[in-house]
Each structure stands twice: as structure tokens, then as C-alpha cells.
Amino acid sequence: MAKIFCIANQKGGVGKTTTAVNLAAGLAKIGQRVLLVDLDPQGNATMGSGIDKRAMEQSVYDVLLESSTIQEAAVLSEKCGYHVLGANRELSGAEIELVALERRNERLKAALEAVQSDFDFVLIDCPPSLSMLTLNGLCSAHGVIVPMQCEYFALEGLTDLVNTIKQVHANMNKHLQIIGLLRVMFDPRTTLQQQVSDQLKAHFGDKVFDTVIPRNVRLAEAPSYGVPGVVFDPAAKGSKAFIEFAEEMVQRIQKM
Numbered sequence: 001m002a003k004i005f006c007i008a009n010q011k012g013g014v015g016k017t018t019t020a021v022n023l024a025a026g027l028a029k030i031g032q033r034v035l036l037v038d039l040d041p042q043g044n045a046t047m048g049s050g051i052d053k054r055a056m057e058q059s060v061y062d063v064l065l066e067s068s069t070i071q072e073a074a075v076l077s078e079k080c081g082y083h084v085l086g087a088n089r090e091l092s093g094a095e096i097e098l099v100a101l102e103r104r105n106e107r108l109k110a111a112l113e114a115v116q117s118d119f120d121f122v123l124i125d126c127p128p129s130l131s132m133l134t135l136n137g138l139c140s141a142h143g144v145i146v147p148m149q150c151e152y153f154a155l156e157g158l159t160d161l162v163n164t165i166k167q168v169h170a171n172m173n174k175h176l177q178i179i180g181l182l183r184v185m186f187d188p189r190t191t192l193q194q195q196v197s198d199q200l201k202a203h204f205g206d207k208v209f210d211t212v213i214p215r216n217v218r219l220a221e222a223p224s225y226g227v228p229g230v231v232f233d234p235a236a237k238g239s240k241a242f243i244e245f246a247e248e249m250v251q252r253i254q255k256m
């Protein structure tokens, strides 16, 4: 049975998509069967996995509106070694179309049930908002991975996300929990980052992943080649960190 994780943080540009594609590639590298679901109309995770978002025949939009199944709409990225249920601009309309429909927050959850045994991990790259799309992700998931930069305001932003997760847990998905906070774009030479990192550990304890993802230009360059850094340059510092993170995730799910 697949374990399903949302990569979420309502802030933009914090490293959600970079985490989603590199964790997917890292898990694939160590032999896990992975489905990456792109829930962001920007389609960055789709493009960053080598799938042309403009040329896709079917996408997560069709799955949410129940005009296709995940088996029909997902494609294998051969370069990356995992399956992708892609997104493009069409998805931004889904929000409005879903409002009038039944079970609107549980469309993705229902669709994922049919592919439970085809994958070990399903990773959902969420948009930078607490929208109905994100709710579809949170209702489907066993847990949330929260990438964050160790900056002063990072802790403040976390409160809203933690509250949303609590509400979803209480009202819609009793399985949902924060699996962990992932420190990304980390620069150990910066005193402030070190301090925020220490505060995070003091406050959230073992909810903070052991793995730390450093700031590394190879991770930022990779998307323009249509692959995650882990595939583009596996020897880069950032790629090695994501492979280590994949191993940490495999260990974590054994305790779940």
C-alpha cells in the first residue's frame, strides 16, 4: 500500500517543488515505486520531471473532475524513473468548477485508491496557498512534509499551516499528521539560520528531519534540463542530501 505525502507550505519559493521532484528521484534511485502528483497550476514539478505541460493529453485536472483515472492520466518519466500526474494552467479553473460538486475535497483521495498497490510512495506537490487544491492533497495524505528556510519569519508562517493541518485532521482526515519539517536552502555559515534551526529543533523535536538540504546551485540549474538535481548531477552536494533524505523517509515509513 502506498504511503501518501503532501509537500506543503503556503509560502511560495520555499523549495516545495525542488523537494518534491528530488525526493521522487531519490526514492526511485533506491528502488521505490513513486508517483509524483503536481497540484500546482504552474506545472513546475511536471516540467521539472521532463514532462511537457503544454503537450499533456490528460492531467490531474481531468482526474479531479473525474473524466479520467490516474492510470490513464499519469505518465512515466523515463529519465527520472518515476510516474507523474501532471498539471498545467487548466488546473487553475478546477477550483471554481469543483465548488459546485460533491465531495469536492476528496476527489484526489478517491482517485488514488485505485493505484494504492502500484506505488510505494505518492508525493503531492502543493500550490503556495491553502486552497481547495491543497485541501484535496491534505485529505488524501498520510502525512505532510514541510520544506522551510531557516529565516526569521519562517516560524510565523508555520502557525497557519499547523492550524490548517489540525483542522483537516479533526474534520476530514484523521490519518493526517506532520511527518516532518525539512530544512532547505541551508547555509551553515549564517548565524541566523543556525539559530532558527536550533529553535526549530527545540520546539518541534524529532518532527525536524535529520537531513538538511544545503543551498546548492546544481539543484537550481537542473529544472532547465527537465530533470531533478538528483538525476542531473547525482554527485552534487544538494543531490546527495536528497538521496540521504529519501533513505530517511524510507526509515520513517517503517515506523508509521
Ligand code: ADP
Residues within 6 Å of the ligand: 011, 012, 013, 014, 015, 016, 017, 018, 019, 044, 128, 184, 185, 186, 213, 214, 215, 216, 217, 219, 220, 221, 238
Ligand atoms: P516552491 O515550489 O516552494 O515555490 P521551488 O522549489 O520552486 O519553491 O524553489 C524556489 C527557487 O529556489 C527555485 O528557483 C529553485 O531552483 C531554488 N531552490 C530550491 N531549493 C534550492 C537549494 N537547495 N539550493 C539552491 N536553490 C534552490
Ligand code: MG
Residues within 6 Å of the ligand: 016, 017, 018, 040, 044, 126
Ligand atoms: Mg512549486
